[in-house]
Amino acid sequence: MGMTMTQKILAAHAGLDKVKAGQLIMADLDLVLGNDITSPVAIKEFQKVGVKEVFDRSKVAIVPDHFTPNKDIKSAEQCKFIREFAREKEIENYFEVGEMGIEHALIPEKGLVVSGDVVIGADSHTCTYGALGAFSTGVGSTDMAAGMAIGKAWFKVPEAIKFVLKGSLPKWVSGKDVILHIIGMIGVDGALYQSMEYTGPGVASLSMDDRFTIANMAIEAGAKNGIFEVDEKTIEYMKEHSTKEYTIYKADEDAEYTREIEIDLSTLRPTVAFPHLPENTRVIDEVGDIPVDQVVIGSCTNGRIEDLRVAAKILKGNKVKKGVRTIIFPATQKIYLQAMKEGLLEIFIEAGAAVSTPTCGPCLGGHMGILAAGERAVATTNRNFVGRMGHPESEVYLASPAVAAASAITGKISSPEEVVK
Amino acid sequence: MKGTVIKYGDNIDTDVIIPARYLNTSNIEELAAHCMEDLDKDFVNKVKPGDIMVAGKNFGCGSSREHAPAVIKAAGISCVIAETFARIFYRNAINIGLPIMECPEAAKDIENGDQVSVDIYTGVITNITKGKTYQGTPFPEFMQEIMKAGGLVNYVKEKGE
Numbered sequence: 001m002g003m004t005m006t007q008k009i010l011a012a013h014a015g016l017d018k019v020k021a022g023q024l025i026m027a028d029l030d031l032v033l034g035n036d037i038t039s040p041v042a043i044k045e046f047q048k049v050g051v052k053e054v055f056d057r058s059k060v061a062i063v064p065d066h067f068t069p070n071k072d073i074k075s076a077e078q079c080k081f082i083r084e085f086a087r088e089k090e091i092e093n094y095f096e097v098g099e100m101g102i103e104h105a106l107i108p109e110k111g112l113v114v115s116g117d118v119v120i121g122a123d124s125h126t127c128t129y130g131a132l133g134a135f136s137t138g139v140g141s142t143d144m145a146a147g148m149a150i151g152k153a154w155f156k157v158p159e160a161i162k163f164v165l166k167g168s169l170p171k172w173v174s175g176k177d178v179i180l181h182i183i184g185m186i187g188v189d190g191a192l193y194q195s196m197e198y199t200g201p202g203v204a205s206l207s208m209d210d211r212f213t214i215a216n217m218a219i220e221a222g223a224k225n226g227i228f229e230v231d232e233k234t235i236e237y238m239k240e241h242s243t244k245e246y247t248i249y250k251a252d253e254d255a256e257y258t259r260e261i262e263i264d265l266s267t268l269r270p271t272v273a274f275p276h277l278p279e280n281t282r283v284i285d286e287v288g289d290i291p292v293d294q295v296v297i298g299s300c301t302n303g304r305i306e307d308l309r310v311a312a313k314i315l316k317g318n319k320v321k322k323g324v325r326t327i328i329f330p331a332t333q334k335i336y337l338q339a340m341k342e343g344l345l346e347i348f349i350e351a352g353a354a355v356s357t358p359t360c361g362p363c364l365g366g367h368m369g370i371l372a373a374g375e376r377a378v379a380t381t382n383r384n385f386v387g388r389m390g391h392p393e394s395e396v397y398l399a400s401p402a403v404a405a406a407s408a409i410t411g412k413i414s415s416p417e418e419v420v421k
Numbered sequence: 422m423k424g425t426v427i428k429y430g431d432n433i434d435t436d437v438i439i440p441a442r443y444l445n446t447s448n449i450e451e452l453a454a455h456c457m458e459d460l461d462k463d464f465v466n467k468v469k470p471g472d473i474m475v476a477g478k479n480f481g482c483g484s485s486r487e488h489a490p491a492v493i494k495a496a497g498i499s500c501v502i503a504e505t506f507a508r509i510f511y512r513n514a515i516n517i518g519l520p521i522m523e524c525p526e527a528a529k530d531i532e533n534g535d536q537v538s539v540d541i542y543t544g545v546i547t548n549i550t551k552g553k554t555y556q557g558t559p560f561p562e563f564m565q566e567i568m569k570a571g572g573l574v575n576y577v578k579e580k581g582e
């Protein structure tokens with residue numbers, strides 16, 4: 001029996017010729033990541049291990065992005081703690097406010113991950129880098145601590161679901177709609193403990209930003225990782241951003257999958273996930289009349305340059321509906337700068353939106369746009385759990401940047417087709 | 422371990438176990454006061470040391486915050502039984518030494534307030550109130566070793582790697 005892409009990467013990093021689903025292995029790590037919420041816990045655990053230095057100063061990344069720029073004294077203390085650790089251990093990839101961005105947009109942009117890598121991050125959306133053909137998965141702080149100390153982590157080799165993509169996306173339909181469609185179909189535990197492997201002729205039509213969005217939300221289907229087959233676009237992206245050597249793994253012809261799901265991209269519609277689970281999806285045509293108080297465009301799911309371009313295309317020459325707070329947060333400084341150069345920020349501000357410095361802020365109900373009881377937001381983020389963006393009685397609807405921007409103009413969840421003729 | 426059951430439903434996510442708005446500290450005792458707050462305001466008042474939490478599918482889905490199993494443990498819960506666990510929660514629980522057990526049958530059958538005992542090494546769950554036993558999935562040996570060592574950090578230390 002052959003191996004899936006994920007299984008091949010894991011075997012190579014465990015020094016084995018072959019692995020099979022269910023096997024427990026110890027694998028070498030190419031990158032260990034943490035943020036300002038998970039790193040403090042990890043550092044305290046790291047100190048208990050009793051090693052003096054991290055296993056490799058170039059293979060640890062710490063990105064304070066959640067409560068930064070620090071929203072209060074407690075967050076400032078947490079960040080100070082990790083900053084001092086990063087200095088003392090001479091961590092090469094510690095990113096301070098000003099160079100910091102949302103970790104999952106920043107790490108690929110800085111070229112820290114390439115295809116064939118094994119990455120763990122103490123943040124569940126670490127699965128984002130599967131877009132590059134890497135095995136990357138979210139873990140907890142203790143795994144991060146052990147990873148920093150010994151450069152290894154234990155894994156149970158996952159089974160996989162194969163997604164065969166065909167065709168190409170229609171106008172105003174994006175990677176976000178693909179993944180919401182999938183989660184709506186298989187459920188929030190539809191890929192529990194498994195890999196989601198994307199292949200087929202339709203992959204080529206997806207931009208890297210679309211792929212990052214799709215891989216990002218693998219965790220919302222319960223998956224261990226999401227991974228895309230490497231193609232020319234991936235290689236081009238890696239050459240542009242990284243100097244690291246990459247390895248391309250392809251699944252064997254006879255690799256075993258628990259399921260095979262074919263998706264014709266050309267049939268998809270803009271899709272919205274209703275509260276309070278990402279699986280509660282409806283296509284835009286069936287959404288009905290849902291007025292919103294706030295629109296949030298950004299996050300590690302949809303805060304990349306293409307997301308901002310789409311939003312700008314829709315907002316250009318329009319005004320945000322009076323009373324609808326529209327907050328746009330580019331995911332990294334580089335994206336922010338690019339958006340400025342392209343005139344996107346001007347379009348946003350003229351439309352009446354607020355533009356924020358890169359931060360996780362509103363996505364996790366941290367700061368910079370918290371909802372009150374009874375308020376409703378449409379957001380391009382990835383989770384709509386109870387209390388995710390603020391008060392436990394607030395509501396979050398998940399959608400693409402195109403739908404979010406259109407909704408900002410009309411004040412209710414809307415299709416871009418309604419506002420751009 | 423033996424205790425009284427506090428039962429919840431499917432897809433209990435880490436945001437309701439411990440809301441992100443409190444995570445500007447990593448002090449687990451302080452955080453434990455907010456455990457389950459957005460779902461069950463009364464939890465921290467009613468939970469007694471040794472109580473067992475039972476839930477449905479996909480327990481602990483969402484964020485990777487290890488604060489979630491840590492606050493459940495700090496609140497006094499001795500074991501979590503669920504139909505299935507979200508994978509990051511699963512590994513975090515093992516890594517920090519919170520006993521957990523996957524057993525769909527028990528998770529469905531056990532009711533709030535039942536007296537239950539659990540043997541995490543054999544996977545046998547006994548419902549004392551109902552006089553029933555269920556067979557859960559015991560941990561593979563490797564994970565048992567981590568649990569016995571008291572978590573991953575001690576395990577790594579012992580191995581001296």
Ligand code: SF4
Pocket residue numbers: 066102103104123125299300301359360363364381382
């Ligand atoms: S943007 Fe949201 S989902 Fe992404 S890392 Fe930040 S808090 Fe997590």
